[in-house]
Amino acid sequence: MQSRTPVPRATGRPRSAAADAAILAATREALVELGWSKLTLGDVATRAGVAKTTLYRRWAGKNELVVDAVAELFDELRMPDRGSLAADIEGVVLQFAAILARPEARSGLMAVIAESTRDDALRERIRESIVDRQKRLVHQGRTRAQQRGELPADPDPTSRTADLIFDIVAGTVVHRTLVSAEPTDEEWARAFTSLLLLGLRGSAAP
Amino acid sequence: MQSRTPVPRATGRPRSAAADAAILAATREALVELGWSKLTLGDVATRAGVAKTTLYRRWAGKNELVVDAVAELFDELRMPDRGSLAADIEGVVLQFAAILARPEARSGLMAVIAESTRDDALRERIRESIVDRQKRLVHQGRTRAQQRGELPADPDPTSRTADLIFDIVAGTVVHRTLVSAEPTDEEWARAFTSLLLLGLRGSAAP
DNA sequence: CAGTTACGCTACGACTCGTAGCGAAAGCAG
């Protein structure tokens, strides 16, 4: 992230780090109250107690700003060792669902993804700031499960399976939460995890 | 769909059906060229050869218009009998991916989903126009597979499993295509279908 | 024919956009 600062000069007045935090927080606040389409940069600037021009000096536009504001939300994802692969996956699923339950994540994330379909640079930015950063969880869970003997050693060195798992978990939770709009509770997480695990264990011996 | 026509009166000049088609086509065209955020209703009206006021008389706003424009794209989804459950699923996955490869579907669909997070009426409209209409494919595939003996009879009368399958298939394909932005080709469809089927078959006998 | 509704067109105030110019503030090197 923060590829928005072109070159941190050694001289001159430094950029206020507090302003950065205030702007991103104000962006999330505005996303909650107004949603994506009615969010204006002028409004965000006012909420943050910052001049509109300051905002434009740091971000190219609405898209880039919201990506940074939303990316921070996903950094709280953790995968504590719960003893079994099933429990680990369930834990992450529920955490992910909890983040998606927050309105600033819901409208912000989907909106920037929509915009990224016409903007390759934006998509790359989303990938760096959000997607790839969380893919670590998949590797972490698999490594742990292999050490426990729950999963065979990875037969695929290109990690295509890891990408598939990530798409399934993230995609399914997002769809359940945002499109189907039904509760992503523990019962659902168990059913989903169970189905996924059966698929994973079986895929080792075709 | 077309809940936009409040009451079709018997008298007076009828609404031009050709205008409807022209407007929806123009909306998709504008989505391709401009994307969601830069799409203006004035531009759509010009492309369709229609006055801007006519457009506002039929749709409440950008959201509703794009939902209708995008919903038509998904009506072409079919599930011909390919002989096995695996082949049926693969076929639908590839068809779905083909639709999502079209830029008007990509940017339009995600954008209205993003807006729907702050607009319950819009979410309900998306559900009616797009989601529930395509859920038929899941039931169709399961019924066929049960007749072939590939799957046990549905132990769950509330069709929670069907909902889960739908979320997994639609969510995963969307995530793969729009977020991961990697090819949703036959090889990937095979791997995904294989994993899903192993989970489905196993979930009958835990 | 009269009655009713949809249509195209024009015009409007309100709002947002992104940028430019200004003087003041906050650092750093000498």
Next chain:
DNA sequence: CTGCTTTCGCTACGAGTCGTAGCGTAACTG
């Protein structure tokens, strides 16, 4: 402390979009 540099808040601006209103005309019905 004194210049030097960069950021900051503020104001103002033309351009573009929004959604609506008003008007005369077109299309269809009984």
